[in-house]
Amino acid sequence: MKNKYTSTAIAMYINYFVHGMGAIILAQNMTYLTEQLHTDKAGVSYIISALGIGRLIVLYISGVLSDKFGRKPFIYLGMITYIIFFAGILLSPNVTVAFIFALLAGVANSFLDAGTYPALMECYPKATGTASVMIKAFISAGQFTLPIVIGFLVSNGLYFGYSFIFCIIIFVLNGIFLIKRVFPVANEVKATESVEEIKSEDEMKHKPNFWIEGISLIIIGFTATATFLVVQVWLPQYGKEVAGMIDTASLKLISYYSLGSISAVVVTSVLVKNLIKPVRFVVIYPLISLVTLMVLWMFPTPTTCMIGAFSIGFSAAGGVLQLALAAMSDLFPTSKGKITGMVYTASSIASFAVPAITGIISKTSMSNIILFDAGVTALGIVLGIIVNIRYNIMMKSN
Template sequence: MKNKYMPTAISLYINYFVHGMGVLILAQNMGALGSQWGTDDAGVAIVISSLGIGRLLVLFVSGALSDKFGRKPFVYLGMLTYIAFFVGILFSPSIAVAYFFGILAGIANSFMDSGTYPALMESFPESPGTANVIIKAFISAGQFALPLIVGLLISTGAWYGWSFVIAIAIFVANAIYLFNKPFPDQKGKAVNEEAELEEVQTVAAKPVKKVKFAVEGLCFILYGYISQATFYLVSQWLTKYGSEVAGMGDTASRALISYYSIGSLLCVFITSALVKKMFKPIQFLVIYTFISFVSLLILWLFPTPLVCMIGAFVIGFSAAGGVMQLGLTVMSEMFPAGKGTVTGIFYTAGSIASFTIPLITGQMSKTSVANIMLFDVGIALVGFLLAIIIYVRYNKVFSK
């Protein structure tokens, strides 16, 4: 039967297409924004870090308020706050003002998440995981489209701000479209909670033993930081790396993010299919983290245009195609009694990465963009070692 909430879901997904653009829009316009604010790449990176702060500020509170006041108000609040970010950045005369609006973008992301994820799970109670995974696909689509838009604007000598105006226009049109669309009441939530309780009881029936938060919990917190840091660093600096280290032209270097997004998009669908049929999330955790480390190492050792293009796709596939979500899935399996708390802890670690990584790499950019990629190689190596520890501990916990 046709789901009456499908038009609502389409609108919610469109919001994340724009969010995918928003994640990259400061980095893709780094030169123009630096000139507007009278700063260099490091200064723009400081503003990028503000998005992580904004997300941290309301990460826990927005979810609780969404449970109390409903999903639709928080979806709209997220859209309006995001529009304020796009408009504010265009008219910001300095880093200080831009930093404030960057914080708004992080807050907007948390607002949208707190309204969208529950709404999708309540709209599709029989397949909530798939409904949420599709969000990642739309984010990747937005990250694919933005570099092409910015590249076209630069090649035609057009104003850089049109990329912001396009994002604003999509949000406005989508807000009008969504206005009279139905949202599920939270009866679906009770169904989900019953299923979740049954799942917890099933998992608890397994020999869950030797689980120590000081060991496994700490590893997962660090992995939450590392997994976010690995792909966030690449998404912000790959274009600069292509132009300044690999000697690629402006359009070609911007296209690297599009290759990266294609890899991410492809991984979403492949992984979701294989996890259901053949493999466990823990296996992908180790494999994808290893591939990320190797591909980043090759990208740093051999910075040629061809290696950058292939590397961008592979890194997008392995590091940005859902490995962070897989990490959360495994953590929830090992700590089944507190999934809400686990989710908050895991994504808080990721938000800290979104704040600290731009600050660190911004300073590194003053000496060498190549060193930024080497730094990411080190981060990915730590992530691989953490994944091995988690894999070993997982097998011990669930051994017969």
Template sequence: MKNKYMPTALSLYINYFIHGIGVIILAQNMAALANQWGTNDGGVAVVISSLGIGRLIVLLVSGWLSDKFGRKPFVILGVITYLIFFAGILLSKSITVAYIFGILAGIANSFLDSGTYPALMEMFPKSKGTANVIIKAFISAGQFALPLFVSFLVANQVWYGWSFVICIVVMALNLLFISMGGKFPKANADAEVETAEANSDAADDEEVESPGNLWLDGTLFILYGYISQATFYLVSQWLSQYGQQVAGMSDVSSRALISYYSVGSIVCVLVTAVLADKAVKEIQFLGVYTCLSFLSLLLMYLFPTAVMCSIMSFVVGFSAAGGVMQLGLTVMSSFFPKGKGTITGAFYTAGSIASFTIPLITGAMSKNLANVILFDVFIALIGFILAVCITVRYHHLFKPTTKGARDLESDQR
């Protein structure tokens, strides 16, 4: 709590609470928006898909630019663009105009990611994994709160736009704070220290600019970014239908699976934060969580009962959606400490591609939902294999030959 960047960090987390709302706000207000735009639910779904396009347009470039010009400008750009999105959706009268504002929402998300993830790692260099995983908790909290608020508005026949107005007010206040008083560390200010430690661990007699190999390690992490996004995105889209059509659950019970899934993701954030505070390294979570994802999906596929689906929904939410992508990014930053913005862009671009391609693949398989979950089992297995490879590379590059270890060996002698 003595960290001078704590107020700014809290402001960054609040941005992601609103982002969590922004991701689902169109779907939650689908009927009202369809009426406003003169379309149907399918038309609103098309607008929702535009968020992914906007994210892909600028994510990679904005990450690189944040290394050049700092984190604060991109956080501010992200907030401003989100404000335009929320206001634009309320004012738009056609699906074409709404689609343009949807693209802006994806761009806003990219700007926020490019500035926020690197900034948090630089604000809390000794607890980077925890700092990044907490983002997931705020996203989940926003996605948990919005449906309750929308249900309240509907039940009381209140204008749906209040859900947008509240987001505008919170974002505007946050923009004022960040612009006027938000303190950010210099971009990659901790890179020299990290690189020196990595070089000392890897080879005391050599000087290496970056401990990671761009082609080998970079490829592993890009693939992991794709797979980790694909794993939880697929199951989150098809979980309710799988419970109803394959496990024979009622409509209400099958929808509750998403709630168990969301609770699991929030619990994972808390568990990860506690364990990280006890000096458990991010790399140690990676293999365990991906293995749990694989096993939970496999059990759900092999034993499609209501009880098994309910339990495994929590477990897969815990292991696949509880911040494993954020942990993967944190570990990647250890391999490439001088380009946190660039690697954030590359890592999440891979995830964005997964958001596009996975629906296309699973849509063709949707006649047999058991096969959809089986497909996710194989994806999770590949994720586990990638996590093992990354772990092996990590222990190869960061051998336990730190000064403290050498001093301990000397004392023992």
């Protein structure tokens, strides 16, 4: 039987297609923004850091309020706030004003997360991993599409701001479409429902312990984000300076990265549906990322950079964060908005702390940035192992 929330889910996924563009739109338009804002690339980078700060400010509380007031209001808040960001950047006369609007983009992201992730889990209670990781597919699709849009504008000598207006138009149309869409009742899962939302309480040896697997999954929210963020920001520069790639070739590494991410979503969505539990991927994928990072560090060639970009896109950016959240919701099913806020707060901390840390490291060596990323990823693997051990203890053997 067809799921009555399918059209609702489609509308939510479209929002993340636009979010994928919004996440990179400042960096993609850096040249034009330096002119408009009378600043340099460092100034635009400073503005970009505001996205992580804005996201952190309201994410936890918005998750808690989402549990109380429902998902739809927060999705609309996210869409409206994002529209203000896109329009505000185009009207900003200087770095200070643009920074404020960039903060709003982070706030908008938090609102969308707090409403969308719990809503999707409630729309598809028996496929929370697949529903969550599909968000990453739409984010990646947006990040793949925006450079094409900007390339079209540049090649035709058109106003760079049309890329921002393009995002606004999609949000407006999707907002109209969303008006009559129905949502499931928030937190319909009862406290007696357990891991994977299909096991009964008497099938569990022990109840989940928030201070062990809960905290571990929250920290994985940080390590998973850090792993792909370092590559997203620094791999083109690493390819150019360390691997000896030319400018155009090094910039294309992000295209390989996006393709890897999209591929992972397709593969993972199939695997988590019937074959492998989401919790297993919080070890498997970071392990692939760690091996890839070490190969990149030891053998910095154009070929390894291209393969590495795809591999990191697949294993780190392809949904580890979403799968960690799905595992968290399986273990603690009664407060999905709250746990979304917790996991994504850790992710937000990574989104502004990691660029600052790696910026300092870059003054020593680009290779040291890759080593730093490997260290963070290794921490994520250890935490993932802890979570899986606890998961196995909680569930009886077949």
